[in-house]
Amino acid sequence: MLASLTSGNHAAVLDRAGFAAAHDATPLPQIASHVLRVARDTELYAEGSPSHHVYQVLAGAVRTCKLLGDGRRQIGFFALPGDWIGLDAATRHLYAAEAVKTTVLLCFSRRELDALARAEPTAAQLVQSVLRQGLAAAERRILMFGRKTAMERMASFLADMDARLADGRGCFTLPMARGDIADYLGLTAETVSRMLSELRRRRAIALEGTQSIRILDRAWLEGLSGEETPRYSA
């Protein structure tokens, strides 16, 4: 069942021993799943490959990405613990999925999930909800790409990461490198570096090493990220 998944990459399938504990994390305990541990830069599935499995991240981080002919790369999104991957594909994956660092995932059979969704309205609603959230995230990103400057993109990214992985005191460790952030934001690694330096100079953030970030001035950062047009307030 996992042959197609493991072939061509270095994914290691854990046995069902370490399965029970992790299993509680998913709201779909009815159908079979495997826990998967994959190393940094391992490809979960290729761009354009048929969609046989769906994953939920338990630990680590995954990037979805797409390449243009000349090597330009775009990262679709970063999946962090709790996030789903591969649910968007109807039959084939538009983007590839790769582990940003050592990552643990739950792997579901797409066919079983579809069957469950047909039989169980609750499961169908879960799928619908995940899709809707993905669409909302994509739409926010479209605004960001179309109309935001490099600094505004950086601020939006940091605000997002702060919301998704901060410890409560505004501290978090980025799982991904500068180049990944650049390809996610539609910038270059140099520009990302410049923006981070600029933010540090203005005391909006503090950097410890290259991956650890502390948000010092969240209000200013969110102001920078541009969002603010509640024409509707009912």
Place this chain on the structure above:
Amino acid sequence: MLASLTSGNHAAVLDRAGFAAAHDATPLPQIASHVLRVARDTELYAEGSPSHHVYQVLAGAVRTCKLLGDGRRQIGFFALPGDWIGLDAATRHLYAAEAVKTTVLLCFSRRELDALARAEPTAAQLVQSVLRQGLAAAERRILMFGRKTAMERMASFLADMDARLADGRGCFTLPMARGDIADYLGLTAETVSRMLSELRRRRAIALEGTQSIRILDRAWLEGLSGEETPRYSA
């Protein structure tokens, strides 16, 4: 029922007379709907407003858009005949929706649609499929925004419009103005105009008036749009 929808804009609600014919166009004949005719620039719903209705375009065109504080505008997508609008919102609309020109729509109650989706697996699957297609479109756009040049964006846009509204001989009439295209592609109206002129000079397209376009060299156009990395070919 339609009070909340018509208040604050100039939408005119047609009576149920012209309803039967249009009704056949939707795959959801089980639940109540109204046919709506709205004038150019009419707002269907505002950015951030609660999501009470869902629409399907029968004729005309709708743009979804979002404004930043300083007036920068981003268009999310253009809904053409057959397309759904407002299904992406969980509770509130992220983007506003406005008619690009005189437009006829089918209007469904969100509550009824949700109820139907809960009761009828077929309806749930339709919703899921619309969401998935929307997500796929958004992901293509993310790639476009992140990594494509002005000319590549223009070529992608023309290829998309060609696929969605051409008459078979590569002729179609754009429903939207240059400024709308610009805000859709994350460019300025001037740049859109320059790219179109450039494409005409290179004999890739022919312009008749400002809205009518004929694709002359589809292959070259699609090459320009950048997509071409089938790493996977099974």
Place this chain on the structure above:
DNA sequence: CGCATAGTTGAATTCCCTCAACTTGAGTGG
């Protein structure tokens, strides 16, 4: 400790935006 990779900083370039002038075209009323 030394090497390789990742990150930072600077200088020059490029692509697109801004601003401005001009042209086209659609709609209106004489």
Place this chain on the structure above:
DNA sequence: CCACTCAAGTTGAGGGAATTCAACTATGCG
């Protein structure tokens, strides 16, 4: 039907934000 008007579109010149290219500095791993 034509002239008028105003919005929309086109084209050019100049400027700015982000990229590219290159050098240098950290960082982490054997």
